Amino acid sequence: MTKIFSLGKNWKIYSKEYATKRPELTFTCEKEQCNQRDLHNHGCYYRTAWTKHGRFQIPIYRWRCPECGQTLSVLPDFLVPWARFVTPVREAAIKRKAQGQGFPHVAQGVVSPAVSGISRRTIKRWWRCHLDQVNDASQWVSGELIQAGIDTDLLRLHSQGVNPTLTDTVRWFATLIQKYFQALGRGSTSLVG
Numbered sequence: 776m777t778k779i780f781s782l783g784k785n786w787k788i789y790s791k792e793y794a795t796k797r798p799e800l801t802f803t804c805e806k807e808q809c810n811q812r813d814l815h816n817h818g819c820y821y822r823t824a825w826t827k828h829g830r831f832q833i834p835i836y837r838w839r840c841p842e843c844g845q846t847l848s849v850l851p852d853f854l855v856p857w858a859r860f861v862t863p864v865r866e867a868a869i870k871r872k873a874q875g876q877g878f879p880h881v882a883q884g885v886v887s888p889a890v891s892g893i894s895r896r897t898i899k900r901w902w903r904c905h906l907d908q909v910n911d912a913s914q915w916v917s918g919e920l921i922q923a924g925i926d927t928d929l930l931r932l933h934s935q936g937v938n939p940t941l942t943d944t945v946r947w948f949a950t951l952i953q954k955y956f957q958a959l960g961r962g963s964t965s966l967v968g
């Protein structure tokens with residue numbers, strides 16, 4: 776099992792803090808038959824973090840249940856379990872793409888030439904993945920807004936009804952999220968939960 780924690784803004788801070796010392800976290804086993812046994816420290820493994828400037832090895836700490844043997848790894852939140860590049864690199868790529876840069880340009884811009892190893896295909900995949908998430912997320916948020924009785928012409932906001940491109944959806948999502956947080960700020964509790 777993997778859990779993600781905020782353990783420093785980037786790999787540098789994380790390494791400084793946790794190169795030889797595990798984060799002070801305690802866990803109990805979630806399995807019913809283990810009756811909330813405390814997990815024991817269980818060493819670490821090393822993982823490569825691909826950043827803008829190069830590849831770095833960082834320790835990932837593990838815990839283990841003495842009862843059932845299940846292990847738990849704690850990832851810092853600048854890493855995504857299945858992804859090679861650290862989150863800031865992915866975010867920078869999405870941002871550049873959203874601003875209208877082409878895939879090759881983005882691929883060159885987000886990592887230094889020394890790193891080489893990020894292809895346009897990778898950027899394309901990140902972008903598609905981002906758009907999928909935006910689609911799902913904006914549907915969810917507009918559902919919430921409608922349920923909360925917020926009077927907005929949600930669909931009209933979405934690119935005046937003409938075949939919206941996914942990039943339009945990205946923009947639309949930004950507007951929705953803004954409204955959503957405005958609504959939360961007004962104390963519209965029906966939105967929470």
Ligand SMILES: [Zn+2]
Pocket residue numbers: 804805806809812840841842843844845
């Ligand atoms: Zn257990």
